[in-house]
Amino acid sequence: MLYTAASWVVPINNPLNPNSNWFTADADTFVVGSLVGSQLQTASEEGEPPVLRGEEWLEIHFDDSQRADPAISGWDADPDSDNLSNLEEFAFGADPLASDTVCVEVESVEGFLQFRCLRARAVAVLYHGQVSSDLVAWDEGGSFVTLESASPDALVYRDLTPITSANPARFGRVRVELQP
DSSP, rough: OOOEOOOOOEEEEEOTTOOOEEEEEEETEEEEEETTEEEEEEEEESSOOBBBBBHHEEEEEEEEOHHHHHHHHHHHHOOTTOOOHHHHHHTOOOOSSOOOOOOOEEEEEEEEEEEEEOOOOOOOOEEEEEEEEESOOOOETTTTEEEEEOSEEEEEEEEEOOOOOOSSOOOOEEEEOOOO
16 A cells, blocks of 8 residues: 655654654655555655545545445545535545634735635645625636635635625635545
8 A cells, every 4th residue: 555645844643653753854855655564664755746635535534444434434424523524624634533623714805805725735636716795605717716826735716706885795615626
């Protein structure tokens, strides 16, 4: 089995051994490894980090019995009851078995709603900015919202409808889906 992880500039918990951390020297280095018997053999590689696929993420976070139960490990499941599906936990770099939150920062920039969300690095997920005036109907796509900037850690979207007295309420969110 091949275990891969995204680039890190700070230590990250090793999901195979919670008492140890993986380190890399810079953002252009990544760690790959394979399980040989009970030993994890790793190597540092230069270049773009590999993309973490959904199946690999499920193996890291859930044991065999949990993966066999879609109520626990299904993409729509929420085993920690924090109102984030496993897909959202994957997309935003959260832990599916520990209650946490995903923060979306919202501000008005030059009369337009702008919102920023953190995302997991190098995961096989598509992100879609959505906007609404009533929290019921959500619009996405180039006619409604634009991606202002993207970094490995965050996305910034801008609503294309100005905040005016005719449109005083504007809301933003990010919809995620597994990358095919």
